[in-house]
Amino acid sequence: MIKRILDFVLILLFVWACMILGLWLINEIVVPLEIPWIKNRIVIAIIKLVMSSGLALLWLWLWREIIKRMFWHTLKTHETLGKAEKQEER
Numbered sequence: 001m002i003k004r005i006l007d008f009v010l011i012l013l014f015v016w017a018c019m020i021l022g023l024w025l026i027n028e029i030v031v032p033l034e035i036p037w038i039k040n041r042i043v044i045a046i047i048k049l050v051m052s053s054g055l056a057l058l059w060l061w062l063w064r065e066i067i068k069r070m071f072w073h074t075l076k077t078h079e080t081l082g083k084a085e086k087q088e089e090r
Contacts, residue, residue: 007070015063022055030055 030051038044 004074011066011070014066015059018059018062022059026052026055 030048033044033048033051035044035047038047
């Protein structure tokens with residue numbers, strides 16, 4: 001039980017750290033981005049929007065993959081424990 005809680009806390013800390021890092025990247029790199037050969041402000045704004053959205057989607061995908069792997073790992077662990085309990089009963 002404590003191991004599952006610790007795993008959950010570590011996942012949350014990792015996801016929050018990634019989110020803060022992503023927001024920092026957006027603030028420090030994407031927002032002040034200037035492309036000298038593009039003079040149209042709308043095009044630059046669209047490029048910034050696509051970059052920021054890409055970072056956010058990457059963060060969401062990473063979180064989804066971590067949770068999916070934890071789910072299947074927990075399911076396999078419960079399955080093995082269930083089989084072990086059945087063998088002990090026999």
